[in-house]
Amino acid sequence: MQNNIPDYCIKPVLILGCGNILFGDDGFGPEVVEYLKQNYSIPENAEVINAGCSVRNILFDIILSDKKPEKIIIIDAVGMGRIPGEFFEVQIEDIPENKIDDFSMHQLPTSNLLRELKFLCNVFVKVYACQPENIPENVYVGLSKKLNDIIPEICKLLINEINQH
């Protein structure tokens, strides 16, 4: 942090891995971010955070902060009826308008906040999602193989995104 503003408000690129590692494939975002941090030198222009279930706090602060990143990339497991392990970009415009989006602390449907960032704060927001295979009802830690296997490929993509910025 500099000048009492968190690094995630200051650096041009912010990557947030979201999800709960206690629920199987829901831990995809955090696992991607941890792999990225362990296997790459993160360029100076980027901040990479394992946001876990606390993403809303970070987005709140960014929305209300004078300084903001230029680009935010969200990584999360999102059930969209695709093939498990499929990795795809979700357009914020496609996220259904729904009252729930206001203030969900725990998971991706912080989409009103994402919309605010994109359309009112002029931050470029990109959501990368992976179709989960197994999100158990009871606590279970660990990704299914299909999701685990695609993490290295996704990290290459993310590093390219950072370098191209």
Add this chain to the structure above:
Amino acid sequence: MGKEIIIQPVTRIEGHAKVTIQLDDSGNVSNTMVNVVELRGFEKFCIGRPVEELPRIVTSICGVCPWSHHLASAKACDAVFGVEIPSAGRKLRELCNAVAYTEEHILHFYFLAGADFVMGPDADYSVRNVIGIAGKVPDVAKKVVRCRHLAAKMLQMISGKSIHPVAAVPGGFSKVLTSEERDECLKMANEVLDLAKFSIDFAKKDIFPKYIEAVKTLGVIKTGFLGTVTKDGTLELYDGVLRMMQPDGSFEDFNYEQYTDYIEEHIEPWTYLKFPYMKKAGKLSMDLDNPIGVYRTNTLARLNVCDRIKTPLAQKEFEEYRKAFGRPVQLTLLYNWARLIELLYNAEYAIQLLNDPEITSKDIRIPVKPRAARGVGCIEAPRGTLIHDYETDADGIVTNVNLIVGTTHNNAPINMSVKRTAMDLIKDGKYDQGILNMVEMSIRAYDPCLSCATHNLDGRIPVKIDIMDVSGKVVKTFKN
């Protein structure tokens, strides 16, 4: 069969809830249910692991109050290992707790509950939120963001990590606070104190007077209260005795290790979440006119059960609050007022701890050895009394775990407050967004943290809703 009104989700609480309101044939409320999703299987997940891992694992239960789980777990581990941690280690834990409280209570007042008051309960939900607050009182919003940054920065400085804390370990604390860090934290803590003072003045002058009628009527129920105090009855958030207060104000203190002698859990068929109640009452009844065994936790409860507060500014506010509303006070919306007094207390207490010469001591941790034992850790989380109860074998491997989290204690009263509000406001089948928001306000006052795992992009929640007729027969089931 009458009509059901479903409010889903209830917004601006930590997690999601679904409210079902049943109307009778004449359009008046016959029943209400607050359905929530509970984290399941965590206890089983912990069994077989070395107990010292739990303080790190429990921070993943929920991203909302990781510090409370972290500290309650560390305390349970201390008890399992049978150690009393060094005084400086305890003070560092308390310092983290106090700073985390300021961050949480600021969040709740300004981001979660405050919008109802700043924007007005009838305002459209699209503006009745933090963005609306930022537009209406921009200078306040800036202060809020800055102080939340400062609190996070202090936690990072004191403990090394603010989001997923690891610094509290069995036997104490793992990171020494240097004099330089202490000095820097003090400057930040003073700024947070300024915001705490501003917040309660702002609320007393510009917010609460406008809504005093709502405060006196919305969701008001009659219950007992549970909270932690020191042995002389002073408000305590990290370690003390539990005080169970009856609705008439009489109370009994007990050691938190004995919680199973005082708290029993009731199960309802329509929700996974249990309903704790006073064991000595013999049963739970959520009948609004004749409740039995119901108690509340969180800010309103803590300020009801305590006799005093140990910091001067908060004590002054507490005296004014008690003089105005009495003891025990049952007005549900006063959770918000009590929360601001606690914000002030924690901001002051953080400064007291930072000024304590022992806070920079290097004697912060003692070694521990595994043994077969049971250990209970209990602290006051911002959202209520939090109990972690562990058992281990001779190798320190977990054999049993039981958790009671703050919001679970408030399950019965939240349901009752919703019913009260709905019955008072919905007549002859008539309701509007303002009325439904006031139903939500009666939930938000409790600042519930409903552990959940929502996985669908449209925000649907994995919950099953049974709609019942007046005889209790399921007539319709909703499943996401």
